[in-house]
Amino acid sequence: xxxxIAAAAAVMATTLIAMPAAAQDTDPPKAITxxxxxxxxxxxxxxxxxxxxxDVAVQGGVTVAHExxxxxxxxxxxxxxxxxxxxxxxxxDLIGGYRFNVTEGGTxxxxxxxxxxxxxxxxxxxxxxxxxxxxxxxxxxxxxxVAYAPKQQALANxxxxxxxxxxxxxxxxxxxxxxxxxxRTPVTARAHIGYSDGNPGLGPNGASxxxxxxxxxxxxxxxxxxxxxxxxxxxxDTDITRAESAYLLPNFASRKDGGSIAGPQxxxxxxxxx
Numbered sequence: 001x002x003x004x005i006a007a008a009a010a011v012m013a014t015t016l017i018a019m020p021a022a023a024q025d026t027d028p029p030k031a032i033t034x035x036x037x038x039x040x041x042x043x044x045x046x047x048x049x050x051x052x053x054x055d056v057a058v059q060g061g062v063t064v065a066h067e068x069x070x071x072x073x074x075x076x077x078x079x080x081x082x083x084x085x086x087x088x089x090x091x092x093d094l095i096g097g098y099r100f101n102v103t104e105g106g107t108x109x110x111x112x113x114x115x116x117x118x119x120x121x122x123x124x125x126x127x128x129x130x131x132x133x134x135x136x137x138x139x140x141x142x143x144x145x146v147a148y149a150p151k152q153q154a155l156a157n158x159x160x161x162x163x164x165x166x167x168x169x170x171x172x173x174x175x176x177x178x179x180x181x182x183x184r185t186p187v188t189a190r191a192h193i194g195y196s197d198g199n200p201g202l203g204p205n206g207a208s209x210x211x212x213x214x215x216x217x218x219x220x221x222x223x224x225x226x227x228x229x230x231x232x233x234x235x236x237d238t239d240i241t242r243a244e245s246a247y248l249l250p251n252f253a254s255r256k257d258g259g260s261i262a263g264p265q266x267x268x269x270x271x272x273x274x
Contacts, residue, residue, distance in 0.1 A: 048217025053081035171198030
């Protein structure tokens with residue numbers, strides 16, 4: 001879910017207006033807060049698979065949150081190749097949900113993401129509800145999430161390993177995120193692992209949320225904070241082999257060199273919060 005970048009923006013503290021310290025201590029919290037970010041990434045990896053043809057992607061999002069816990073937002077990224085769906089080669093995610101404390105230091109976040117591809121092929125938009133439980137364990141921040149897209153035409157198989165066709169399919173994604181700050185440094189170490197279970201084949205938009213049906217993705221990386229700007233680097237990979245994805249070719253290959261778009265890659269990013 002991609003995953004997930006737009007939902008993470010909802011909890012980022014991002015204000016660029018300098019205020020006296022005394023005023024910050026005495027002013028009551030705002031009922032509504034607006035946060036956002038803009039980024040340039042060397043590759044857009046969605047659940048381990050490149051959706052920018054292993055090329056640079058421009059991304060950004062904004063979230064409006066109410067003190068009650070309700071929030072709504074939007075996030076967008078440029079696309080190329082697999083999953084682009086034609087049209088504007090743009091992914092636009094609309095997000096809405098509710099976040100609340102379940103224990104001291106533990107938060108439950110429930111909502112849904114609507115994946116839109118403006119001007120793209122028909123039946124390409126996907127709605128995916130999610131639930132995320134997060135908390136801290138000593139210096140470690142952990143998040144466990146589940147996202148389930150119910151049966152819908154955008155996930156239907158146009159072709160698959162057996163040439164199967166169906167009117168609709170569903171998709172399940174389970175993941176865990178972990179992070180910890182390195183003491184006395186502006187560096188945060190991060191790790192991610194995810195598991196996809198969905199339609200094994202090409203959907204109506206020439207792509208799929210789980211291209212080989214079932215697979216694992218993972219990443220290891222670090223962020224370096226420079227005020228409102230964060231520099232990131234992460235090693236991203238999946239267990240999808242060339243043999244397992246051969247029936248998806250030429251769709252499931254880089255336009256640049258024909259290589260796998262689900263293989264290991266180091267992704268660099270520069271992100272500014274506002």
